[in-house]
Amino acid sequence: MLLILHPHIDENSAAFQQTWAYLAALPNIRVQKHIVQGKAQRLTEIYLIGDTAKIDRELIEALPAVERVVRISEEYRILGRHKDERRAIGFEYNGIQFDQDRLHIFAGLCAVDTKENVEAMLKALSAQGQRCTRMGAYKPRTNPYSFQGHGKGCLPYTFELAGKYGIKVIAMEVTHEDHVEQIDTCLEQTGRPTGVMLQIGTRNTQNFELLKAIGRQAKYPVLIKRGYGIPLTESLNAAEYLASEGNANVIFCLRGMHSSFAAPHRNLVDFAQIPVVKRLTRMPVGIDPSHSIGGRDRSPDGLLDLFHATAQGVIAGANLILVDFHPEPLKALVDGPQALRLEELPHFLEDVQIAREAYEKRRRLAKTAMTI
Amino acid sequence: MLLILHPHIDENSAAFQQTWAYLAALPNIRVQKHIVQGKAQRLTEIYLIGDTAKIDRELIEALPAVERVVRISEEYRILGRHKDERRAIGFEYNGIQFDQDRLHIFAGLCAVDTKENVEAMLKALSAQGQRCTRMGAYKPRTNPYSFQGHGKGCLPYTFELAGKYGIKVIAMEVTHEDHVEQIDTCLEQTGRPTGVMLQIGTRNTQNFELLKAIGRQAKYPVLIKRGYGIPLTESLNAAEYLASEGNANVIFCLRGMHSSFAAPHRNLVDFAQIPVVKRLTRMPVGIDPSHSIGGRDRSPDGLLDLFHATAQGVIAGANLILVDFHPEPLKALVDGPQALRLEELPHFLEDVQIAREAYEKRRRLAKTAMTI
Amino acid sequence: MLLILHPHIDENSAAFQQTWAYLAALPNIRVQKHIVQGKAQRLTEIYLIGDTAKIDRELIEALPAVERVVRISEEYRILGRHKDERRAIGFEYNGIQFDQDRLHIFAGLCAVDTKENVEAMLKALSAQGQRCTRMGAYKPRTNPYSFQGHGKGCLPYTFELAGKYGIKVIAMEVTHEDHVEQIDTCLEQTGRPTGVMLQIGTRNTQNFELLKAIGRQAKYPVLIKRGYGIPLTESLNAAEYLASEGNANVIFCLRGMHSSFAAPHRNLVDFAQIPVVKRLTRMPVGIDPSHSIGGRDRSPDGLLDLFHATAQGVIAGANLILVDFHPEPLKALVDGPQALRLEELPHFLEDVQIAREAYEKRRRLAKTAMTI
């Protein structure tokens, strides 16, 4: 049994002393104190080890220093949806609310290439009333000799243009802790015209040092992609690394799994696991249909596979969509072939809207059906 | 280059003679005749090998014996959607039309266990106006000592009850060619109160001898499941085995892929490939959410993962749903834990309906968007 | 707890009556009789259900009708290596002994194409003192329009030539129960100049109807390939299907797993599981390096990847090797590119010999090391 104490509790306080004395007197129980010291937060936890089955949980929860009692077998200590935990994680960033109920679309450029393309993209988004985007400055590439993104050099104009077109949040991949500092410095210098959601790519899902460094700051929320080659539970544990250091403003993003059964798609789309992530954790769940599908093939019904995959995610309750557009896909430096064209943006948004309405209707129906 | 001649063409006919003479005179081209003799159909094909790039396709297509010209690299000769092939396969069986546009729900028992359960199931379907069902008499099981289905013994009452409740088509797995004969005999003896769609399970997707035997009969349409452990293209080739013997009334059914990334689901749901199958072939595409998900876990939004997976298939254009129900899931002899309960049927149907309407709306929108 | 009675025991015998009376009197135990009726064998089993922990196993084993007591959780009832089961399955066929200790090489043609090639192959084997081979008459092919083997037409000359060159066992794939009859008839007609080991290919590993049909005959031993796309345990259960019908002369053969990590090999070689199969079951374990590797690439040390994979299997205790040779690989109708050339046969055999000696040396060392 794990007791999470109130944050920043003083061990000399009466509340702590009283609690400790009670626990120490429990028969056949060993009491062990554990300090979780993130840079931003200090948590005191107490483990009760031994014959805990007979312990009266309510009595323990009533102890003055105790905030919460968790069965120690429960995983994802902070981000998890434990038995007695009905609230999802919700957070506001730069005026936008993220949680397991809402849906946000982050259409944008996979990689920033030219200022002109950034502006064209943002202008198109603005015309459609969008307030979020994706823009990559740091691009991890399989081949060391490929284009790796413009890095911090493109940040000033990207941020300024985002501000000009009313974009509030840019999802931007970071692959090194220095990138967070570069982003923060540039945002500061440009007067914070927009906000940034730090993105952890699939190749870094288990780069624990990066996760810990990112988790130690609470200024920027984090979107973490599912890792490929590992079970879902390991990716959820990776997200927990962020929270364990103090930052629980985390969105978990599905992006398809590498598989010999995926062809002709790039990955085997895994969006059926949206409800799984929502059940196991309290994180909002995103999808990345562009990297899942990886092409522009079209079904005989006139819809791109990419549109279908997106709709599949949305109708199952996705909370965030990362999707690649490009003014000139064939000239894009990264992942051009899968990018949608700017003139397809209105259709895409309308298509998503249909799926979203269907999801909301299904959810209402389920509420009714269950009460019968 | 492959020339498919008109079916049953006589090699002594003027049409054939004239065609052959023309082809034989082509420079730098070797002409090879190939007879595809299914039991039900005799096709003559002519291969042109060599310097075919310079051949005028239109001239060839105008030859009197030629029905169709296909570039030889094109796969799935009969079921495939070739460049010049816009028609999907559509067929009617027992008063019901199957094609790539419609949607049919085959809710039913994974395995027939008792007459009472069969009747309870059919009655519930009838009350909801359903005309199709699934019912398994022959169950292939991983373990040789497990229950393997009641076999032909349960056919008479199953068919009679289906007739009583107005069911027109039962999807029923067969694992041996003898089963087709048993089904046919029993239907005949009971006065054909219903119809049967023969189902090839995933363990038999590449049981080519069975496929050939089934393909040689044209009385019953066939639903073939995607095989696990093989790329999609190999499963489509397996479907082509049916057609190559003469029976092109084939429905292709996705059922999730075995994967270490699937947990906690049984399989990794592969319904994002619905548009792929529709693009590569002209077959209607089914989904089997019950065997894909394999459980009754529920998302915090109140919907079972099974409902979400189904909706994902439908919103991407699925044409057929196989789904397991059971009057008493905990007592079911096969796959009980994943079965829906009879009282959930109306909710399930309504949930599917919402997704279907969304799909149709999306399709209409795509037509408009493309004409702009 | 499962009690396997002596085979063919009569339920009216004193032994049975006495045994049953004893069991029926056990407190808190339900006794259930189960007849396993293969075509060739009738086994009576008795399940004890309930509070079996307190039962004295030795007393039960001493009952007159009881042959063996098995904890019911144990899998692979007949082929499995249960806790109290130290003997591996060993059988002799046509003068050759197969078990978990010996090693046999089945080099030969993937598919019989011409009589000349069959003779060239057999002559080369004979020159090297080989007594086994592989020769395919019935070839299941992914594409229905590919060459499917010469079928029964090639059996007479294949068998006669095998006899001429002193080959005792031909491993030959069958995909339909009729093929067994064709083989048997032809062997009879040609005077049984050689023997046949029936081979179940990976596409039919879970073709349970075929397995049951093959299992009902005891004349020919069976080699079953691991199925792709399923866990090892399911393939072992497939082998158990053969035994459950009466034929326990079964060899289990590894052949690599389909995987996106296999390239540039055709499959991901799974020969590290040889000791697993030997531990879980009593079957001899074969390997198929040709279909695992699927090419003739060579390491800078001068050895083909195919040789390396073979050596890996042998040094871990493989009991049988299936390997493709061809007099003219580039002209082979099936799987030519992976075939070894006849002139490579002596090198191959010598290479295998080195690995086998290393295995035997390792095994002797292990015996010594464990007794210390």
Place this chain on the structure above:
Amino acid sequence: MLLILHPHIDENSAAFQQTWAYLAALPNIRVQKHIVQGKAQRLTEIYLIGDTAKIDRELIEALPAVERVVRISEEYRILGRHKDERRAIGFEYNGIQFDQDRLHIFAGLCAVDTKENVEAMLKALSAQGQRCTRMGAYKPRTNPYSFQGHGKGCLPYTFELAGKYGIKVIAMEVTHEDHVEQIDTCLEQTGRPTGVMLQIGTRNTQNFELLKAIGRQAKYPVLIKRGYGIPLTESLNAAEYLASEGNANVIFCLRGMHSSFAAPHRNLVDFAQIPVVKRLTRMPVGIDPSHSIGGRDRSPDGLLDLFHATAQGVIAGANLILVDFHPEPLKALVDGPQALRLEELPHFLEDVQIAREAYEKRRRLAKTAMTI
């Protein structure tokens, strides 16, 4: 076509000027200069784009500034084994030579836990004449709340004890560039009693920022593990990241692939790809049987699966073995169950020796066989 110029060549030199002039005059060819600036090395490359088929390669190679000519389609620019590249990479570190011909065993502790265990391990290695070991100070763990290694705190005694027992190289995982500095500082302070081979774990195979940082130092060689969830080629590209920054003293290590077909092993052993890595690149190839197998199951022949997997790697030419031992496996903080016991070390080494001798014998045989 890619021309790699001599390192550090001056663009004002006559050699460069003369070379450039010649290239610029080639008809239908565009000439493009590219500077590869690692921290440690500056390479000038010239791409010839266009109608290169007609270019006389020998003339180009004879140009004064040109070191080497590579067809641009060739991958792994520095570590790759290109058509005209017969030398493997060989390097000496701290008195030990590593290349594609030799074999070194790195037996040791998965994670340093106590000084006593470190000493017991090193003493046992010393008694067997071993000069290499593995010892983990920084342990990336799936769960953020698990033991993560003692970090830099355990370095001083680990290094001093290694020196005391004559160990020349410790393979040690690093997960952050700071760890390299910590290791370097501690080695300096303790008087460099031993050496370190930096190890990149499978979770960081595509942590390109870490690879680049490690690649920028040339003091310590690097062992990089194959990444899971990615094709082999992507992992080889990851190794190339190290080389692209200046450090080509790289060993590539196979460690099994995550797969639903691996059970009961932890991973599906991939050692059949040793010859593939040797063919595609010039790196020595290591194996990690402990993490591949993940347990201590034993075959009926008396050998642990772990021993069999190791022998499979060695007989196919492995150049390095990472293997976990522990004085008290059941008390180990990390991966105890898979560890071998100290008293098993002599048997393990002798078993490896048998496999190695078999490999050498096979290699000699291959040389003879090819010259016939």
